Amino acid sequence: MENKQSSSPASFVDSTVVPGDVVLDLSSMTNQTIKLGGGLRQDCDAISATKAGTLRFSKPNKYWIESSQKRYVPCVEDTILGIVVDSKADNFLIDIKGPAMGFLPVLAFEGGTRRNIPKFEVGTLLYLRVVKANFGMNPELSCTDASGKAAEFGPLKDGYMFETSTGLLRKLLSSPACPVLEALGKKLSFEIAVGLNGRVWVNAASPDTIVVVANAIMNSECLSGAQQIIMVDHLLKNIQ
Amino acid sequence: MDARLANTWRLTLNEKNFIKTALLSEIRIDGRKPFEFRNISINFGREDGSAEVQLGQTRVMGIVTAKFVQPYRDRPNEGTLAIYPEFSPMADPSFEAGRSGESAVELGRIIDRGLRESRAVDTESLCIVAGKLVWAIRIDILILDNGGNLVDAANIAALAALMTFRRPECSLGGEDGLEVIIHPPEMRDPLPLIVHHLPIAITFGFFIDENVVVIDPILNEEAVMAGRMIATVNANGDICAIQKAGEGVSQRVIMQCLQLAITKAADITKQIKAAVEAYNSERALQKIKRETTCVGNNVKGDQNQTLDNKGISELVGKYMERLKLISVESYASQNISAEETKSLRRGTDSNCIKFNSTPLSWDPYSKCVDLEFLKASVALQGLSTASEEKEATGKEKGSEAESAGPYEDVNSKWSAVDASTTEMHVIGPKTLKDAVKPKNKGKKKASSVI
Numbered sequence: 001m002e003n004k005q006s007s008s009p010a011s012f013v014d015s016t017v018v019p020g021d022v023v024l025d026l027s028s029m030t031n032q033t034i035k036l037g038g039g040l041r042q043d044c045d046a047i048s049a050t051k052a053g054t055l056r057f058s059k060p061n062k063y064w065i066e067s068s069q070k071r072y073v074p075c076v077e078d079t080i081l082g083i084v085v086d087s088k089a090d091n092f093l094i095d096i097k098g099p100a101m102g103f104l105p106v107l108a109f110e111g112g113t114r115r116n117i118p119k120f121e122v123g124t125l126l127y128l129r130v131v132k133a134n135f136g137m138n139p140e141l142s143c144t145d146a147s148g149k150a151a152e153f154g155p156l157k158d159g160y161m162f163e164t165s166t167g168l169l170r171k172l173l174s175s176p177a178c179p180v181l182e183a184l185g186k187k188l189s190f191e192i193a194v195g196l197n198g199r200v201w202v203n204a205a206s207p208d209t210i211v212v213v214a215n216a217i218m219n220s221e222c223l224s225g226a227q228q229i230i231m232v233d234h235l236l237k238n239i240q
Numbered sequence: 241m242d243a244r245l246a247n248t249w250r251l252t253l254n255e256k257n258f259i260k261t262a263l264l265s266e267i268r269i270d271g272r273k274p275f276e277f278r279n280i281s282i283n284f285g286r287e288d289g290s291a292e293v294q295l296g297q298t299r300v301m302g303i304v305t306a307k308f309v310q311p312y313r314d315r316p317n318e319g320t321l322a323i324y325p326e327f328s329p330m331a332d333p334s335f336e337a338g339r340s341g342e343s344a345v346e347l348g349r350i351i352d353r354g355l356r357e358s359r360a361v362d363t364e365s366l367c368i369v370a371g372k373l374v375w376a377i378r379i380d381i382l383i384l385d386n387g388g389n390l391v392d393a394a395n396i397a398a399l400a401a402l403m404t405f406r407r408p409e410c411s412l413g414g415e416d417g418l419e420v421i422i423h424p425p426e427m428r429d430p431l432p433l434i435v436h437h438l439p440i441a442i443t444f445g446f447f448i449d450e451n452v453v454v455i456d457p458i459l460n461e462e463a464v465m466a467g468r469m470i471a472t473v474n475a476n477g478d479i480c481a482i483q484k485a486g487e488g489v490s491q492r493v494i495m496q497c498l499q500l501a502i503t504k505a506a507d508i509t510k511q512i513k514a515a516v517e518a519y520n521s522e523r524a525l526q527k528i529k530r531e532t533t534c535v536g537n538n539v540k541g542d543q544n545q546t547l548d549n550k551g552i553s554e555l556v557g558k559y560m561e562r563l564k565l566i567s568v569e570s571y572a573s574q575n576i577s578a579e580e581t582k583s584l585r586r587g588t589d590s591n592c593i594k595f596n597s598t599p600l601s602w603d604p605y606s607k608c609v610d611l612e613f614l615k616a617s618v619a620l621q622g623l624s625t626a627s628e629e630k631e632a633t634g635k636e637k638g639s640e641a642e643s644a645g646p647y648e649d650v651n652s653k654w655s656a657v658d659a660s661t662t663e664m665h666v667i668g669p670k671t672l673k674d675a676v677k678p679k680n681k682g683k684k685k686a687s688s689v690i
Contacts, residue, residue: 083250101246123253138242160258160269201254207262215271 013057017049017065024063037064038075068167072098072197074133079153081161081195082128082141084120092120094128097163097197100138104128108142110150118155125156125201127193156193159203160210168221169194179225183232184213208239247333251463259464263452268461270296274454275500280393280508282400282515288430288523289405293397296458297387299331302379302397304405308420309376311367319366319374323352325381325394332386343390350483351381351395354439354472358480361402362434368410368420375407377433388458391470395441396512403438403516406430438512439480440505441472444497446489453497455504469494471501475509 012023023040024047036042039051040063049055053067072080074096082094082102091103104126106117120126132140145151172178172194177185184190190204190213200217204210212235220228259269266274278296285292289304311318325348327340355361366375379401381394409428413421445457446467457465467486473479479498 083252085245085250095246095248095250097246099246100242121253123251123256125252125254156254158257159254161252161254207258207265207267210258211262211267211269211271214269 012055013063014054016053017055018052019048019050021049022046023049023055033061035062037062038073039065039067066167066170068165068170070163070165070198072096072166074098074102074130074139074197076130076133078130078133078196080128080130080141080197081156081193081199081201082126082197084122084124084126086122087120094126094141096128096139096141097199098139102128102130102139102141104141104143108144109154110144110148120155125161127153127156127195127201129153156201156203159191159201160214161199161201162214162218163198164200164218165221166196166198168217169196169198169200171220172200172217178220179228180216180220180232183229184216184236187236188213212236212239249333251460255460256464259460260448263447263454268454270458272456274452275504277456277504277508278458280396280511282396282512284400284404284515284519289401291397291400291404292384293393293400295387295389295393295396295456297385298389298393299383299385299387300390300393300397301382301384302394302399302401303382304398304401305378305380306375306405306407307378308368308373310372311370311374315363316371317367317374318363320376321352321356321361321363321379322376323348323355323379323381323398325351325383327383330385331383335383335386346483347381347391347394350391350441350470350472350481351379351398353481354395354441355398355402358437358439358472358474358478360435360437360439360474360480362436365434369412369418373420377402377405386459388460388462389443389456392441392443392456395439395472396508399435399438399440400512400516402433402435403512404432404519406432437474437476437478438509439472439474440508441470441481442501442504444469444471444501446487446493451493453493455500469497471498473498473501473505475502475506477502 012021017023024034026034026042026045026047034047036047039049039053040047041050047063049065051065051067053065055063056066057063074080080096082096082104084092085095085101086093087106089106091105094102094104096102107113108131109118112118126143128141128143129145130139131142143150143153145153172181172192173196181192188204188209190202190209192203192213193201195201200214202210202213202217204213216232216235219231223231262269263274268274272278279294281294283292283294284290285303290301291303292299292301309320312320325340325344327335327344329335329337361377366377368374379398381398383390383394406425406429408422408425408430410420410422413419443456445454445461445465446452446469447454447465454461454465457468462468465486467489468484469489470481470483471479472481
């Protein structure tokens with residue numbers, strides 16, 4: 001499929017684009033279905049970028065723009081960490097670090113009925129999934145996966161939460177494991193939950209492990225893989 | 241409304257509990273020990289009297305300015321000091337533009353008390369005419385980023401700015417001796433404020449029970465702490481001010497904290513002084529650079545009156561030290577207006593041409609006098625170093641005649657008179673009346689030099 005594409009999209013993939021760049025010309029690609037991810041917008045026959053970042057392509061037909069920000073724009077099917085702010089009759093108000101508060105329906109739990117509505121204190125940290133995210137409306141969240149099972153969603157107990165940028169999060173979630181996490185995982189045992197809205201939760205048996213893991217992750221944003229491993233070694237030597 | 245709600249920073253229960261439990265084992269979330277301060281970095285702006293302090297993630301800027309006011313009735317001999325804190329909305333989502341809340345007022349009060357009650361800044365030297373005119377020093381504190389512990393950072397910024405601030409020198413003169421003349425910086429070096437000591441604010445945070453104390457709390461710790469104490473102490477061990485909020489603590493803990501504060505204050509004082517020294521020496525270096533490039537030289541005036549050989553060599557020495565030039569009082573014709581800050585910048589020599597800056601107008605067309613004068617004085621010069629300057633001044637004088645002048649403000653009619661070997665004089669020519677006097681005096685000087 002890449003061969004059939006005109007030269008312009010191929011040259012843009014994996015390179016930096018700025019808002020306004022036309023990255024795909026649909027007139028040259030007929031009878032194809034293309035999926036557009038975040039940061040791309042369709043104007044008749046031209047696909048243009050609305051965010052500054054790198055254009056990425058994954059087979060067979062997904063295009064999206066990757067950038068690192070501190071603000072979060074809710075997208076459907078994202079897993080995020082939210083903080084309970086208030087509970088109303090029908091939903092909980094959740095702070096998801098986005099432009100608007102998220103709504104978590106009280107029934108959106110596995111086996112949730114009107115009789116067993118969970119009670120969350122203000123300030124509880126929840127691991128959630130975004131169900132609906134439309135521009136201008138409050139996003140709707142859920143504590144179950146698509147099939148209705150709990151699947152690790154729900155309140156997180158203990159541990160410590162800190163905030164990072166979205167670029168760092170994607171590195172943490174990338175599939176050959178991120179060097180920082182690998183290096184830390186070899187020596188320490190800890191539990192980690194990454195929310196795509198810029199929040200990371202860490203839990204471990206002892207407080208100093210948590211502090212080391214949290215600081216190592218926060219510092220690894222600008223370092224290359226090898227540097228990250230060196231930094232982790234340093235930190236671990238200091239605590240042992 | 242919804243947007244503001246969504247933008248507020250919130251603390252989770254997990255964080256609260258974690259911070260408290262970790263502190264019980266003396267672990268802080270950024271890896272510091274309980275009594276460790278974050279790294280302080282002090283940077284200065286291009287203007288005198290502006291400093292930016294970075295304490296970890298907290299960034300605060302302090303700016304000092306001064307102006308004339310009437311003194312308070314009950315203190316007719318003292319200048320005034322006022323602090324204006326501003327919490328910029330870019331520092332924290334909870335800060336609103338315009339009038340800021342209690343914490344801003346509290347911050348301003350703490351710094352104010354530390355400086356005023358302890359008399360750190362000498363206000364009596366700020367008096368110009370008792371009962372009528374004093375300097376009012378204004379310290380603006382701008383919070384750029386809130387990473388916790390704003391008071392300490394703001395205090396350091398205020399002190400650094402005060403130590404590098406320079407106010408213009410002013411003297412009494414004029415016909416009746418009551419006119420106040422402000423000397424522009426090109427003529428006389430602006431003066432620093434007299435700061436007797438540096439009161440440093442140290443913030444302590446108390447958690448669940450009084451035995452858990454931390455110094456320099458960050459944003460998360462501040463949200464969790466139960467009590468807080470800010471002790472303003474100086475390196476000599478004097479306690480200038482104490483502010484206490486929140487849960488009560490026992491006397492023993494307070495005394496321990498004060499001891500600790502004194503040690504920390506000594507460290508921070510050293511850091512501030514080192515940074516100010518570095519800034520001052522760089523500033524002096526810049527001045528020397530300007531002096532040696534002929535044209536753009538500063539004119540400094542001083543109270544010294546007579547042209548004196550001994551005086552010259554002394555003063556040359558002093559010049560190298562302090563870059564202060566002395567001018568002859570004989571030229572203090574009242575007609576010279578030094579208010580025009582567009583004076584030619586020249587290095588003035590320890591020779592004394594004193595010009596008083598008076599707000600009188602002067603005639604821009606009396607250059608001819610200057611030129612002659614200049615030639616006369618130039619003829620006395622013998623040193624090679626002076627020759628460059630001579631040429632430069634000669635050129636400048638020539639161009640002045642067209643009232644175009646070099647880029648460095650050749651508006652004024654300062655003619656440079658070379659009295660010393662290394663520096664040039666600048667005198668302010670005025671009207672034709674004055675034109676006569678300088679000539680005579682120049683000749684006199686020439687004779688005295690020889």
